[in-house]
Amino acid sequence: MSLDATxxxxxxxxxxxxxxxxxxxxxxxxxxxxxxxxxxxxxxxAGIGAGLFGAAGLLAFFGFASVITAAxxxxxxxxxxWAAALIVGGALFLAAGVAALMSRRQAKxxxxxxxxxxxxxxxxxxxxxxxxxxxx
Numbered sequence: 059m060s061l062d063a064t065x066x067x068x069x070x071x072x073x074x075x076x077x078x079x080x081x082x083x084x085x086x087x088x089x090x091x092x093x094x095x096x097x098x099x100x101x102x103x104a105g106i107g108a109g110l111f112g113a114a115g116l117l118a119f120f121g122f123a124s125v126i127t128a129a130x131x132x133x134x135x136x137x138x139x140w141a142a143a144l145i146v147g148g149a150l151f152l153a154a155g156v157a158a159l160m161s162r163r164q165a166k167x168x169x170x171x172x173x174x175x176x177x178x179x180x181x182x183x184x185x186x187x188x189x190x191x192x193x194x
Contacts, residue, residue, distance in 0.1 A: 103165075104164075110157050114158040
């Protein structure tokens with residue numbers, strides 16, 4: 059029995075059905091692998107985005123704590139101490155903003171579905187329909 063990509067005109071119906079079964083199962087396996095790879099990429103982007111968002115929140119917390127410390131130091135001590143604390147707080151807020159922007163960029167890259175797989179399956183269905191029309 060030959061399992062070539064093109065059907066043999068002398069092949070029996072049983073051979074053709076066997077070819078169809080083999081090619082269909084191979085097609086389904088390939089589409090499943092493609093969907094799995096797309097899902098892995100999507101999950102990776104979501105994980106990175108969530109981690110960066112968490113880092114942004116943590117840095118913002120420390121920035122707020124530094125601003126509070128600066129206000130307390132301003133009331134209790136001379137200018138250089140609270141000014142230093144204010145500068146550190148500002149730098150932490152700046153870092154939080156950068157992390158938040160990076161998190162947003164990562165979150166935008168998360169795809170809700172597997173678009174390549176959907177397009178590939180649609181193309182496969184059209185090819186099967188076209189081949190069926192040609193044989194009719």
